[in-house]
Amino acid sequence: MIDFSANMASLMLPDGRSVRGPICCEDDIRRVIGQVADAYGFRGFLVLAVPDTGCNSLEANAIMTTYPVEFLKGYDSAGLINGSPVIQRLRRSTIPFTYDAHQLARRRADGKGDAAICVFEQAGMPRGIYLPVHDAGGHRAAIAFGGDRPVVSNDEMQELNLWAGILFSKLVEVRERDRRGSGSLSRREVECLRWAAAGKTTSEMARILALSEYTVNHYLNRATRKLDSVNRVQTVAKAMRAGLIN
Incomplete structure (x- = not known):
């Protein structure tokens, strides 16, 4: 066993x-x-x-x-x-x-x-x-x-x-x-949102963070769920208003 x-x-x-x-x-x-x-x-x-x-x-x-x-x-x-x-x-x-x-x-x-x-x-x-x-x-x-x-x-x-x-x-x-504890974002989720706020595409973020595109999308999707958003743009906006990213 x-x-x-x-x-x-x-x-x-x-x-x-x-x-x-x-x-x-x-x-x-x-x-x-x-x-x-x-x-x-x-x-x-x-x-x-x-x-x-x-x-x-x-x-x-x-x-x-x-x-x-x-x-x-x-x-x-x-x-x-x-x-x-x-x-x-x-x-x-x-x-x-x-x-x-x-x-x-x-x-x-x-x-x-x-x-x-x-x-x-x-x-x-x-x-x-x-x-x-x-x-x-x-x-x-x-x-x-x-x-x-x-x-x-x-x-x-x-x-x-x-x-x-x-x-x-x-x-x-x-x-x-x-x-x-859905209100808190992980370090990786915050990093991905910061680069998304800077206008980077998923592939660009993957190269910058040395992650796969799948993994970047996973973190962004998880952040979207945690912040009760409907898309990436709204997630970035909510994170900025909450002071989670700047």
Whole structure:
């Protein structure tokens, strides 16, 4: 049995390091998942809300990721989500599993196997692992790690599953706390709003802040919800009136 209540500070990464620093916000969680990805030899990670049947966008369900924005856009533009064996498996099972883009391509019944291989190969992530997780309400999600390293061992899968369970629980906890204190903006949300107020586009903000466009949009959308606004312009205006940005 895997103990998801374990303390992260007591867990060791494969290189002998342990997680350092407080885990107080989504940026901290992003940092730690990134450390886990690096320590196990992956190129990046994706925290994904399992898409409902009929959903056509992987990007819209990405909660947090370091995958290239080109990967998410390429995946969606090729229409790969509906016939994905991975998404189908995540909808019906909570057991961790590895993936190989070439093997999965042969299991697609929609004739898009070559397109799927192309998207994963171009991102340098032909192999990886999916670790199903869920919140207290039973909403399904998964943490994926992708790269070109060899297939993970059973021991590595158990270790990664432990990390995924703990980190997702922490993410849910942080988001619930933020929701309850919806009037406060995080440092990243304030930064994005400041650049938005300066007239920067999402792509420009992504380059300035060294984030993906998806992540910038995530922070801006979260700030919009917190300030009870209907669009980015109104959010910036409310933040300025409240003295949150200048």
